[in-house]
Structure formats: C-alpha cells, structure tokens
Amino acid sequence: MNYRWNWGILLQDPYFGWLWSxxxxxxxxxxxxxxxxxxxxxxxxxxxxxxxxxxxxLATIYVELFRNIPPLVQLFLWFFxxxxxxxxxxxxxVKRDLPFPEFTTSAVGIGLFMGARVAEQVSAAIRAxxxxxxxxxxxxxxRPLQAYRFILLPLGLRAIIGPLTSELLITIKISSLALTxxxxxxxxxxxxxxxxxxxxxxxxxxxxxxxxxxxxxxxVVMRGIARQIKPL
Amino acid sequence: xSLKKLLLVGLCLGLGVAPVRAQEVDAVVKKIKATNSLxxxxxxxxxxxxxxxxxxxxxxxxxxxxLRIIDDxxxxxxxPDLKINYVPVNIQNRQALVANGTVDLECGGTVNTFARxxxxxxxxxxxxxxxxxxxxxxxxxxxxxDLAGKILVVATGGSSEPELKKLLEETKLxxxxxxxxxHAAALIAVESRRADAYFSDNSAFMGLVKGSKHPENLxxxxxxxxxxxxxxxxxxxxxxxxxxxxHAMAKMFQSGEAATIFNKWFEPYGxxxxxxxxxxxxxxSYPE
Numbered sequence: 001m002n003y004r005w006n007w008g009i010l011l012q013d014p015y016f017g018w019l020w021s022x023x024x025x026x027x028x029x030x031x032x033x034x035x036x037x038x039x040x041x042x043x044x045x046x047x048x049x050x051x052x053x054x055x056x057x058l059a060t061i062y063v064e065l066f067r068n069i070p071p072l073v074q075l076f077l078w079f080f081x082x083x084x085x086x087x088x089x090x091x092x093x094v095k096r097d098l099p100f101p102e103f104t105t106s107a108v109g110i111g112l113f114m115g116a117r118v119a120e121q122v123s124a125a126i127r128a129x130x131x132x133x134x135x136x137x138x139x140x141x142x143r144p145l146q147a148y149r150f151i152l153l154p155l156g157l158r159a160i161i162g163p164l165t166s167e168l169l170i171t172i173k174i175s176s177l178a179l180t181x182x183x184x185x186x187x188x189x190x191x192x193x194x195x196x197x198x199x200x201x202x203x204x205x206x207x208x209x210x211x212x213x214x215x216x217x218x219x220v221v222m223r224g225i226a227r228q229i230k231p232l
Numbered sequence: 233x234s235l236k237k238l239l240l241v242g243l244c245l246g247l248g249v250a251p252v253r254a255q256e257v258d259a260v261v262k263k264i265k266a267t268n269s270l271x272x273x274x275x276x277x278x279x280x281x282x283x284x285x286x287x288x289x290x291x292x293x294x295x296x297x298x299l300r301i302i303d304d305x306x307x308x309x310x311x312p313d314l315k316i317n318y319v320p321v322n323i324q325n326r327q328a329l330v331a332n333g334t335v336d337l338e339c340g341g342t343v344n345t346f347a348r349x350x351x352x353x354x355x356x357x358x359x360x361x362x363x364x365x366x367x368x369x370x371x372x373x374x375x376x377x378d379l380a381g382k383i384l385v386v387a388t389g390g391s392s393e394p395e396l397k398k399l400l401e402e403t404k405l406x407x408x409x410x411x412x413x414x415h416a417a418a419l420i421a422v423e424s425r426r427a428d429a430y431f432s433d434n435s436a437f438m439g440l441v442k443g444s445k446h447p448e449n450l451x452x453x454x455x456x457x458x459x460x461x462x463x464x465x466x467x468x469x470x471x472x473x474x475x476x477x478x479h480a481m482a483k484m485f486q487s488g489e490a491a492t493i494f495n496k497w498f499e500p501y502g503x504x505x506x507x508x509x510x511x512x513x514x515x516x517s518y519p520e
Contacts, residue, residue: 195389
C-alpha cells in the first residue's frame, strides 16, 4: 500500500483543535441524550408496569415505535420531516432559530431512541422485584406510590446497573449518527481531517481510541456507582 | 475481564499499525502488464463530470477524458486488449482506494492541494471551479454582501470550507454558518428554508439544480471566489504511468480534443472552456 504515515498531523494546527472540539461534541451529545434517555426511559418503564391499561398501552406504543425504527431514520425524520409537519411559522422557527438545531435534534433523537431501550430494562426490573415484593409492601401498609418509591424502584434499578452500562456505551457510540445532520463530533472531525490532508488512517485511529477510552471511562464510572450503592 | 487487560489489547492493536514498507516503483505498470487490466475509479452522482447513465454505465466528462488516456496506456505499454474494471468511488473513500492500489486512475474531480499531493499524484488540471452561492430565486440574495444576518450552509471537508473561513475573516460579515454532510443535504436545507444560501464550488451546483424537483426556483448568484483546480488522481511512485497520463492529456489539450469533450458535456449546462482553464491547459502543453 502506498501510504505515508504522518502521526504528527494530529498535533498540528488546526487539526488538533478540530479533533478536540469533536471530542467535546461527542461527550455533549452522549451526556445530553443519556440524560434524556434515563428520564424518558424511567417514566415509560414505570408506566409499563402500572395497572391503568391506557397508560400501559401508551408506554408500549412509545417503546415499540422508537426501538423498532432504525435510529438513523429517526434522526432524519426529526431533522427533515418533523419541522415540515408543524405550522409554517413554528416549522421555520425549529429550522432556523432553535438553539444549536443540529445538536438539539441529535440529542433528542438519540435520547428518545435510547429511552425506549432503557424503558424495557426498567420495566423488566420492576416486574422482577414486584412479583413478590409488591404484595408484601402493600401488606405492610404502604400505598402503591410509596411501594414504587421505597421498594420497587430502589431495588429494581440497582439490579439493572449492568445492562444500563451497556446502554450507555451504545449511546456514546451512536452519537456518531449526529454527523449525518451536520454536527461536527469526533467521527465527523476525523473525516474532516481526512478530507483536508488525506491522512485518514491517523484521524480515524484517534476516533477509534476516543470511543474506546470513553467507553472504558463510562464503564469505570458505572462500576463505581454500582459499588457505592451495593446491591442487596 | 479486567480493565488492564482491555487496555493492553487496545495498546497492542495501536502498535500493530506499523509503518508501511517502501512502495516499489511503477507498481501500476507492473500490475497492468501482469493482469492485462486497469481499474478506473468513477463518481456516480456528479453531473456532468462523472455519473451513471440510463444503462447504469459510468459516463461523463471525466470518464470520456480517462478513456482517451487509457487508449494511450494501451499503446505505450503494448496491451491493446486491456480490460477496464470500473470501481465507484466517493468523497470519503477516493483517496484511500487510490493510495492502497485498488484504483489505478481516479476519474472524478478531486481538487489538487499540496496537502493531498503528499498522498497521491495528480494529473494536469481538468476543471477549474470556484465558489458561488446557491439560493432560492425569491430570497433577495444577489451577492455575498447580502448574506449579513442570514444563515449559510457549507459542506464539511470540501475545499469550499477554508475559502469561506478566509472570506468571513476578510469581510467580517455577521453570517450564521452551519455545516452539512453533503450536497444533497445542502439542497434540502436551502429548499426548505433552513438556510438562506449554500456556499460551494459551482461545478457541484449544475448537478444539484438538475436533480432538484423545482430547478426553476433556484439561482446561482454571487461573485466567483477562490481557485479550485480539479484533476485525476494516480497512486504515488508511478513515474511511468503518470508520464503516460500527462502526455496523453497534453496531446488532447493541443489537438483541441479536450475542448471538444469539455463542450460536449458542459455546453448543455451553459458552460464552455473558460479562459482560466484554457490558460491552465496551455501550461501543461509541453512540446513533444
């Protein structure tokens, strides 16, 4: 192969700055969509275990819709189609005046996709502990709401920290989808460097290392959390 | 599995990417003679430079030019029944495919820059693009100065981006710049009024306008900015092959054949050989 390696390119201006800012956006998208995924996922996951049929049905529709449509398609739908369905003025506002439109759209899109996956974990966790503990909690005089708050959620969520770590890792990795709607995160910036210098292998090696290190860091953090709260 | 082990594996993978052996000279000529075939890279969607025609065959200005170059290759290397393998390339993989020897001759419109020329060699200039604005006709934008306070999209990584940066520093106009991934996304942004204008090289606009559902709503406006000389790519370290390419193209420039091919493809888009391009061609027309 006729390739001239030049690892020094990675430290040169402006390429270093590009990769650095790409790392920043990757972390930001990862965190923002993970926060949204946890919030929506927990709410939808609880909703799937409630007695009300209507609430359960709504939560099920959300989960099945969002986890069965490819995330890339969802991102395109949010970015290209959703604003066109709104009234003209509002659509234009979403397209032009939404703060950081590409970033916001990708965080919401990825967050809602991951939320559906988190919801499945949460509802499975609640079902697993509520089989025995719900009757027991009610028997001790707790109201259903209190049973959720003091018994089912603390125990259930502890049990799924392992699977949730995997979900977090997926969130970090699919943040790269944001490049398709113009966010210059780490994968996009690697392509950027490749396009300018034709030194693609070096740039993509950095992106690979970044995902690996972010993933390992997330794993360490989640393990720390798991150790702190000690499963019963 | 311990984290330490994981880190170790990662480190080994990183070190495994060892520096590449020195490439032997004239690998392309040796390959052509050994396999009696040549691999040509072509673009699938750049009208009229390189695209797939109704029969899904590569066609266009660059393809025609390259076929003439390949005629010369046959003569020079004494391989009259040389087989051509067509490989589609895109902006992301074109350089890698040339560098790793998959593609012997990339026939698209890659802008020649000194940074890129460290990795590949370039043929003489085939097209000179410059940057302009693609807007909606009723947008009221006629020049770059009209963009103050407006939203402008630019493709990430193309050669237009650095031009735009320079221009913004010079003019100090208050313009909101957004990145898009490719030409298609830029067209959607302009047509859906997400952005007011698309800053790109005008050779891309021809295909974009043609592909649009409402070409009558679009306009190409503004002064021509920058110098983007496009050329074909060949792998480095192939002096004999590069000489054949240079020689074949110089002959076409001198005989007027290059201009004929250019006008055949670009005249329907209202473009004939520009004075700048004619001057560039004259520079490459060394005597026999």
